Amino acid sequence: MANTMQFSSIIQKNSLHCQALSWQRFAFAKCVSSSSRLCVSVRNSCGGRGGLRVSCEGARIDVIERKKSENLGVDESEKQLTCVMKFGGSSLASAERMREVAELILSFPNERPVIVLSAMGKTTNKLLLAGEKAVSCGVTNISCIDELSFVKDLHHRTVDELGIDRSIIATHLEELEQLLKGIAMLKELTPRSRDYLVSFGECMSTRIFAAYLNKIGVKARQYDAFDIGFITTDDFTNADILEATYPAVAKRLHGDWITDLAIPIVTGFLGKAWRTCAITTLGRGGSDLTATTIGKALGLQEIQVWKDVDGVLTCDPNIHPHAKPVPYLTFDEAAELAYFGAQVLHPQSMRPAREGDIPVRVKNSYNPNAPGTLIRRSRDMSKAVLTSIVLKRNVTMLDIVSTRMLGQYGFLAKVFSTFEDLGISVDVVATSEVSLSLTLDPSKLWSRELIQQASELDHVVEELEKIAIVNLLQHRSIISLIGNVQRSSLILEKAFRVLRRSGVNVQMISQGASKVNISLIVNDDEAEQCVRALHETFFESDLANLDCVCGSENNSSLV
Ligand SMILES: Nc1ncnc2c1ncn2[C@@H]1O[C@H](COP(=O)(O)OP(=O)(O)O)[C@@H](O)[C@H]1O
Numbered sequence: 154m155a156n157t158m159q160f161s162s163i164i165q166k167n168s169l170h171c172q173a174l175s176w177q178r179f180a181f182a183k184c185v186s187s188s189s190r191l192c193v194s195v196r197n198s199c200g201g202r203g204g205l206r207v208s209c210e211g212a213r214i215d216v217i218e219r220k221k222s223e224n225l226g227v228d229e230s231e232k233q234l235t236c237v238m239k240f241g242g243s244s245l246a247s248a249e250r251m252r253e254v255a256e257l258i259l260s261f262p263n264e265r266p267v268i269v270l271s272a273m274g275k276t277t278n279k280l281l282l283a284g285e286k287a288v289s290c291g292v293t294n295i296s297c298i299d300e301l302s303f304v305k306d307l308h309h310r311t312v313d314e315l316g317i318d319r320s321i322i323a324t325h326l327e328e329l330e331q332l333l334k335g336i337a338m339l340k341e342l343t344p345r346s347r348d349y350l351v352s353f354g355e356c357m358s359t360r361i362f363a364a365y366l367n368k369i370g371v372k373a374r375q376y377d378a379f380d381i382g383f384i385t386t387d388d389f390t391n392a393d394i395l396e397a398t399y400p401a402v403a404k405r406l407h408g409d410w411i412t413d414l415a416i417p418i419v420t421g422f423l424g425k426a427w428r429t430c431a432i433t434t435l436g437r438g439g440s441d442l443t444a445t446t447i448g449k450a451l452g453l454q455e456i457q458v459w460k461d462v463d464g465v466l467t468c469d470p471n472i473h474p475h476a477k478p479v480p481y482l483t484f485d486e487a488a489e490l491a492y493f494g495a496q497v498l499h500p501q502s503m504r505p506a507r508e509g510d511i512p513v514r515v516k517n518s519y520n521p522n523a524p525g526t527l528i529r530r531s532r533d534m535s536k537a538v539l540t541s542i543v544l545k546r547n548v549t550m551l552d553i554v555s556t557r558m559l560g561q562y563g564f565l566a567k568v569f570s571t572f573e574d575l576g577i578s579v580d581v582v583a584t585s586e587v588s589l590s591l592t593l594d595p596s597k598l599w600s601r602e603l604i605q606q607a608s609e610l611d612h613v614v615e616e617l618e619k620i621a622i623v624n625l626l627q628h629r630s631i632i633s634l635i636g637n638v639q640r641s642s643l644i645l646e647k648a649f650r651v652l653r654r655s656g657v658n659v660q661m662i663s664q665g666a667s668k669v670n671i672s673l674i675v676n677d678d679e680a681e682q683c684v685r686a687l688h689e690t691f692f693e694s695d696l697a698n699l700d701c702v703c704g705s706e707n708n709s710s711l712v
Pocket residue numbers: 240241242243244271438459460461462464465466467468469470471494495496497498541
């Protein structure tokens with residue numbers, strides 16, 4: 154072992170994992186083992202990272218060359234960041250998890266990643282609850298809100314256990330308490346202040362993680378997304394990312410990287426409203442969208458989203474425990490799956506990846522060896538039937554029957570212009586000559602106050618009743634069958650056999666032009682049972698094994 158460096162060696166399975174402890178800013182060092190079979194580079198591309206994996210147990214490692222980065226400048230190949238790795242709240246629930254995530258990142262010595270983090274564990278939910286309690290608890294009782302104590306304790310415990318100074322989050326915790334006092338004084342929690350409130354979660358997790366990496370000798374730099382060019386609409390709690398974000402984010406992250414190689418640690422979920430300049434959020438689970446936006450902005454090789462499941466599964470594991478990982482998906486399939494309710498991916502997150510044609514890998518941070526799900530532009534669909542079953546609950550459905558005669562033109566246009574005027578988007582549509590059934594996007598409705606939702610729905614019905622008879626149906630669910638719609642006859646034949654056996658009546662059916670999704674609308678209280686029965690038929694029976702190949706892959710057909 155070279156005398157100027159200390160390595161800690163951990164034998165992991167069949168590999169020797171070495172980490173430079175006192176690295177002192179070497180750009181790289183080439184190492185060879187005593188057996189000339191091995192020749193590996195230890196790269197210090199992240200300004201202090203010394204991760205090294207060799208495949209031979211117990212190899213003797215000699216440093217045969219080392220150069221100071223000050224003399225060397227930045228190596229040409231190191232000028233580009235390579236991938237983005239996003240870790241969600243489920244991967245960051247404690248100090249122990251933060252350590253494991255750091256180790257996971259360091260186990261990819263050839264990557265120069267941008268790291269996107271969500272808030273720790275359930276912090277976002279706790280902050281939202283704290284905000285709601287603050288509205289009615291009175292200014293003097295703020296410090297008694299359990300959720301505030303929970304958030305403080307979690308973050309204090311984490312920094313203490315990681316050996317970081319509490320000052321790293323002190324200002325944020327103080328400001329958080331002040332904000333809750335402000336909410337208590339005003340007795341009001343607006344969508345704008347709600348976004349500001351939850352932003353504390355991501356702002357603290359990224360500061361803690363960056364400080365921890367720096368502490369273990371891995372140079373890292375924390376970024377608040379709203380300060381580096383994430384520009385959004387002013388739709389608080391569910392903002393859309395604007396085009397100007399891409400060049401701005403690329404300029405900032407790339408610019409900083411080439412002048413000083415420090416791993417960027419970016420807050421997920423957050424942006425800055427272009428009109429009001431206030432902090433916005435991208436909708437629940439929005440860190441996935443932050444990650445894919447960075448992937449597209451920088452033209453990275455891969456976007457990795459690390460979760461607590463072995464990839465995208467054949468259905469929500471909370472509904473059916475036998476859900477299994479789907480090895481391959483297209484962007485179209487993943488987008489439909491996310492849009493129609495699979496919590497595992499943010500509904501809009503596939504858009505930047507598809508536009509930038511950047512592969513997305515969904516992996517399990519608790520089980521990194523599992524292959525996960527690879528999402529790309531295309532895959533071999535020749536044997537694919539059904540890929541995944543998705544459930545979207547609590548959907549509002551409208552049956553609209555024209556009061557005019559057959560053949561009247563302009564009916565559909567009038568119906569849709571009503572929704573456009575009210576800013577409500579429509580999910581699933583089925584039409585006949587004189588009638589129309591549709592479901593309304595609940596995420597857009599949910600982002601408004603409950604009272605506002607009710608009056609908006611009344612207003613929709615009132616407007617539509619000028620031209621039609623309208624029936625408003627609530628508590629419906631959309632079951633989306635994601636797969637190869639070229640084989641829709643087979644899918645529908647099997648699906649309806651199952652539903653008939655279960656005594657379930659389908660109230661609407663729609664096959665989208667995307668060719669990857671068939672949607673069935675049923676009552677909320679029958680939906681879970683339907684998904685379980687469909688899953689058993691498509692993925693668990695002997696017939697399923699013959700008919701439904703969800704992970705078929707043929708590299709020759711990939712673009
Ligand atoms: N089809 C699905 N595939 C995988 N996970 C799903 C699916 N549908 C719902 N889930 C849920 O999504 C969770 C992962 O998403 P999320 O909680 O947002 O992760 P993170 O916080 O790590 O970003 C899983 O724990 C699982 O319960």
